[in-house]
Amino acid sequence: MDYTPLVMEHFENPRNVGVVENPDGVGMVGNPVCGDMMKISIKVADGKIADCKFKTLGCGAAIATSSMTTELAKGLTLDEGEKLTREQVAAALGGLPPEKMHCSNLAADGLHAAIKDYRSKQA
Numbered sequence: 001m002d003y004t005p006l007v008m009e010h011f012e013n014p015r016n017v018g019v020v021e022n023p024d025g026v027g028m029v030g031n032p033v034c035g036d037m038m039k040i041s042i043k044v045a046d047g048k049i050a051d052c053k054f055k056t057l058g059c060g061a062a063i064a065t066s067s068m069t070t071e072l073a074k075g076l077t078l079d080e081g082e083k084l085t086r087e088q089v090a091a092a093l094g095g096l097p098p099e100k101m102h103c104s105n106l107a108a109d110g111l112h113a114a115i116k117d118y119r120s121k122q123a
């Protein structure tokens, strides 16, 4: 299977692993394709994602895409974060093998769930 150097780099040195302190929103999702799990936590300030971390029980592609998702998410408004797609995450990594595209759903879905959780707490 061919992974881009950037995928391998994020797999070897994942960014933002863990849980943010006193999270404002937490998203926990499972991948229906493989059963792997993802937890994304966010800190929100001034309507923007100030911090974002992940923990996954997932494959190498899930780790790399989660790492990239947390990097891309930081600084986005909540509306922008809700629109971040798995295609954007995969593109930022230079692409993913087609059979691993489902792995990038986890992080994007986790981020969306964390934002939803934050919004529900504000309501």
Ligand code: FES
Residues within 6 Å of the ligand: 031, 034, 035, 036, 058, 059, 060, 061, 062, 102, 103, 106
């Ligand atoms: Fe499950 Fe990649 S095989 S997330």
